[in-house]
Amino acid sequence: MEEDSQNKLRVVVTGMGVVSPVGVGVSSFWEALLRGDCGIRPLRNFDTTGFPYTSGGEIPAEWLKDDPPEIAAADRGTRFMLRAAIEAATQAGLATPPDDPSSFGVVLSTNFGGLFSGEAALRHMVTCRSVERHAFEALGFQTAADQVARALGATGPRVNLSLSCASGTAALGYAMQWLRASRATYVLAGGYDALAPVAWSGLSALRTMTTDRVRPFDRRRNGTIFSEGAGALVLELEASARRRGAPVLAEVVGCGLTNNAFHLTAPDKEGEGLAEAMRAALADAGVQAHDVEHVNAHGTGTRYNDLTETLAIKAVLGRHARDVPVTSIKGSVGHMMGAAGSAEAIASVMSLQTGVLPPTLHYEEPDPDCDLDYVLQPRHVPRLRVVVSNSAGIGGCNAVVVLRRVGL
Amino acid sequence: MKRVLITGLGPVSSVGCGREAFWQGLAAEGCRLPEPGQDHARLCLGSQAPVRLQNFRIGDYLQSEKPYLDPSSAYALAAASLAIQDGRLDPRTLARAGLVLGSAFGSLETLTRFAEGLFTKGPRLVKPVLFPHAYANTAISLVAMEFGIRGYHLHFASGFISGTAALLAAFDAIRQGAVDVALAGGYDAISETLLAGWVACGWTAPSADPAASDPAKVRADGLCPPAEGAGIVMLESREHALARQAPIYGELIEGALTATKPGEASRPLSMAIRDAMRQALRRAGGSPNEVRLLSAASNGMPAVDSAEAEAVEEIFGRSRPPVVRWKQKLGETMAAAGPLHVIAALGRPASASAPHGPVLINSVDPGGAVGTLVLASGGGAI
Numbered sequence: 001m002e003e004d005s006q007n008k009l010r011v012v013v014t015g016m017g018v019v020s021p022v023g024v025g026v027s028s029f030w031e032a033l034l035r036g037d038c039g040i041r042p043l044r045n046f047d048t049t050g051f052p053y054t055s056g057g058e059i060p061a062e063w064l065k066d067d068p069p070e071i072a073a074a075d076r077g078t079r080f081m082l083r084a085a086i087e088a089a090t091q092a093g094l095a096t097p098p099d100d101p102s103s104f105g106v107v108l109s110t111n112f113g114g115l116f117s118g119e120a121a122l123r124h125m126v127t128c129r130s131v132e133r134h135a136f137e138a139l140g141f142q143t144a145a146d147q148v149a150r151a152l153g154a155t156g157p158r159v160n161l162s163l164s165c166a167s168g169t170a171a172l173g174y175a176m177q178w179l180r181a182s183r184a185t186y187v188l189a190g191g192y193d194a195l196a197p198v199a200w201s202g203l204s205a206l207r208t209m210t211t212d213r214v215r216p217f218d219r220r221r222n223g224t225i226f227s228e229g230a231g232a233l234v235l236e237l238e239a240s241a242r243r244r245g246a247p248v249l250a251e252v253v254g255c256g257l258t259n260n261a262f263h264l265t266a267p268d269k270e271g272e273g274l275a276e277a278m279r280a281a282l283a284d285a286g287v288q289a290h291d292v293e294h295v296n297a298h299g300t301g302t303r304y305n306d307l308t309e310t311l312a313i314k315a316v317l318g319r320h321a322r323d324v325p326v327t328s329i330k331g332s333v334g335h336m337m338g339a340a341g342s343a344e345a346i347a348s349v350m351s352l353q354t355g356v357l358p359p360t361l362h363y364e365e366p367d368p369d370c371d372l373d374y375v376l377q378p379r380h381v382p383r384l385r386v387v388v389s390n391s392a393g394i395g396g397c398n399a400v401v402v403l404r405r406v407g408l
Numbered sequence: 409m410k411r412v413l414i415t416g417l418g419p420v421s422s423v424g425c426g427r428e429a430f431w432q433g434l435a436a437e438g439c440r441l442p443e444p445g446q447d448h449a450r451l452c453l454g455s456q457a458p459v460r461l462q463n464f465r466i467g468d469y470l471q472s473e474k475p476y477l478d479p480s481s482a483y484a485l486a487a488a489s490l491a492i493q494d495g496r497l498d499p500r501t502l503a504r505a506g507l508v509l510g511s512a513f514g515s516l517e518t519l520t521r522f523a524e525g526l527f528t529k530g531p532r533l534v535k536p537v538l539f540p541h542a543y544a545n546t547a548i549s550l551v552a553m554e555f556g557i558r559g560y561h562l563h564f565a566s567g568f569i570s571g572t573a574a575l576l577a578a579f580d581a582i583r584q585g586a587v588d589v590a591l592a593g594g595y596d597a598i599s600e601t602l603l604a605g606w607v608a609c610g611w612t613a614p615s616a617d618p619a620a621s622d623p624a625k626v627r628a629d630g631l632c633p634p635a636e637g638a639g640i641v642m643l644e645s646r647e648h649a650l651a652r653q654a655p656i657y658g659e660l661i662e663g664a665l666t667a668t669k670p671g672e673a674s675r676p677l678s679m680a681i682r683d684a685m686r687q688a689l690r691r692a693g694g695s696p697n698e699v700r701l702l703s704a705a706s707n708g709m710p711a712v713d714s715a716e717a718e719a720v721e722e723i724f725g726r727s728r729p730p731v732v733r734w735k736q737k738l739g740e741t742m743a744a745a746g747p748l749h750v751i752a753a754l755g756r757p758a759s760a761s762a763p764h765g766p767v768l769i770n771s772v773d774p775g776g777a778v779g780t781l782v783l784a785s786g787g788g789a790i
Binding site: 008050051052101105110111113119121122126127129130131133136137139140141142145146149150154155156159160161162163164170174177178180181183197201203204205206207258260261262263264265273276280284393394395396397 | 503507512513514516519520522523524526527528530531532534536539540541542543544545546548549550552553555556557558559560561562563564565566567569573577580581583584586600601604605607608609664665666667668669676680683773775776777
């Protein structure tokens with residue numbers, strides 16, 4: 001059927017690509033998650049002298065050494081996004097543009113855009129009160145979307161969003177909205193971010209990081225650790241995917257976007273904003289709370305987020321909440337910021353494909369206030385059908401997507 | 409298919425803040441909407457100096473004091489305040505309303521200030537209070553907090569088409585049932601870094617150029633200077649608007665987003681603009697000969713102007729509608745342009761004899777992304 005029971009056009013995932021601190025490429029990424037690898041390492045890409053935090057989820061230089069020149073020349077965050085986008089498009093059979101390239105849209109989303117390169121513009125301004133064109137263009141977020149579109153030969157609608165750490169999930173939801181409105185046939189939806197001195201300095205100043213490990217939902221958790229990378233998913237109308245024989249990996253059935261309207265940096269105390277986003281996503285998907293079988297949590301490892309997210313999950317799923325296994329992959333990959341939601345969606349699709357849930361790392365002491373069923377070892381759920389993936393960000397934004405196994 | 413009405417207007421601009429002041433400011437000095445068959449006379453701002461908001465005080469729009477605001481956030485807050493008041497939306501409804509905004513350069517002034525602290529004093533002496541105000545989505549978050557807007561929430565950082573994309577996203581969200589009413593628009597602020605960037609990109613002359621600041625001199629190239637401001641409108645499903653007896657200014661009928669293949673010359677940009685107008689009209693169920701007014705994206709950048717002129721010729725041929733270039737009065741307001749031009753188009757027509765019919769609003773980003781909106785003004789919309 002082209003439409004679901006709510007008469008909405010069905011949207012599926014036909015390709016995925018990822019650059020993460022535990023591996024480049026979906027296979028490497030997934031295998032690393034299941035092994036329990038941790039991608040937090042001393043930062044080498046910029047001088048951390050004087051910074052309070054000196055370890056993060058940095059992509060090692062040797063993983064990027066084979067990048068072709070046109071990718072290597074791009075801004076660091078754009079470079080990750082290009083790698084992920086090309087992998088996703090290749091899997092989707094869109095490595096060469098479709099017959100009608102204007103049907104191929106691009107939605108990217110990020111916290112800091114091209115700030116890694118754009119910092120040069122800011123340095124120049126501080127010292128010389130002028131900027132160099134290339135560095136200034138990097139500060140404009142749309143540049144990355146332009147470059148990804150060029151690489152893919154896509155001339156459809158092209159935008160960049162910015163919803164802090166809810167960015168990647170929001171890109172998926174907005175891409176789905178485009179497809180339902182028939183504004184594109186294929187959409188590359190992605191999230192990305194790179195670690196750069198200005199961003200790292202600001203993130204350090206927020207006092208949400210830890211010098212310990214990231215321990216989502218653990219009683220001793222005391223912060224997150226920020227990372228870099230990119231995640232890309234090709235979304236397409238199911239009818240189109242079936243017609244051209246594209247791989248159909250999962251269905252994106254619903255999305256909810258909200259704002260806490262509470263505080264720039266702190267979540268609302270009861271998690272109501274995130275709960276509303278979850279409810280909106282489930283309603284959009286036509287899925288009942290008792291049908292949810294797994295939550296891929298935002299789970300940053302901060303005291304406040306993990307508590308309020310637990311409250312939100314309980315508020316939405318009710319008594320069913322304790323039967324739903326919950327995972328956060330941030331113990332493994334750190335907090336990938338704009339890429340977090342994209343990477344977590346990819347992990348959710350892999351869970352639907354394989355029936356395996358990745359573990360939540362570094363969980364050693366239960367917190368009585370975070371008392372859900374956290375996945376601590378890879379767990380087999382052979383008939384997994386419905387996954388909810390949560391994201392939240394600075395400024396109080398929340399984005400939730402609901403993914404479903406295809407063929408149901 | 410749900411119809412989406414425009415039920416509140418919040419312009420913040422150099423010619424006026426608030427609906428009536430904005431319309432009167434545009435009507436002054438020859439910016440009236442053209443008569444049928446009349447092309448809008450080429451005006452020039454008379455100066456290439458950046459167009460800043462004079463005498464703007466955020467306290468005129470908000471009840472609470474803010475210890476710190478990036479100027480872009482201040483303009484967005486002011487425009488939201490104006491749109492909410494104009495649309496007479498009550499707080500309970502606001503709580504579940506949507507909020508979709510966009511900005512080309514966001515909080516660039518605050519980002520520069522924060523970075524300056526890092527570069528000059530080192531990582532341990534940065535000012536933490538600045539960083540949360542330096543995010544691209546800071547302004548939309550502050551608007552949500554200020555007015556308690558918790559529903560559908562999305563922010564665009566898509567260059568000059570950001571505001572147009574925001575309106576279209578809110579439109580689709582309402583059509584698809586995610587929300588009944590939404591504030592949508594764009595905003596941008598002038599900063600030293602932005603001006604330096606415009607000079608580096610060749611979009612404006614260095615400030616040392618005498619012609620840039622002498623109002624008596626008109627530059628031959630007619631480049632519109634950068635301008636700051638914000639435009640936010642209230643979009644609402646027809647059912648919801650009628651039920652609460654909302655003021656109705658017009659209807660957002662449809663829109664389209666297209667793009668070039670980056671790096672190619674102006675011909676592909678003209679094709680992208682042509683395709684955006686064509687798609688938007690097709691989706692709206694209209695045809696070129698019905699269009700009563702075209703709001704141009706042209707801003708004096710040769711690639712944009714020539715591409716748009718070519719696209720207009722291709723779509724309309726001899727039946728070209730009157731074309732208005734509000735940027736020649738407002739300057740290039742970047743992400744705010746699309747929404748401000750929507751508000752301008754909904755102003756009173758120059759004469760009672762002006763025909764009804766759809767209005768096209770074009771937006772073009774120098775990187776090649778294009779957006780077109782199709783409007784109907786209040787009289788014939790409902």
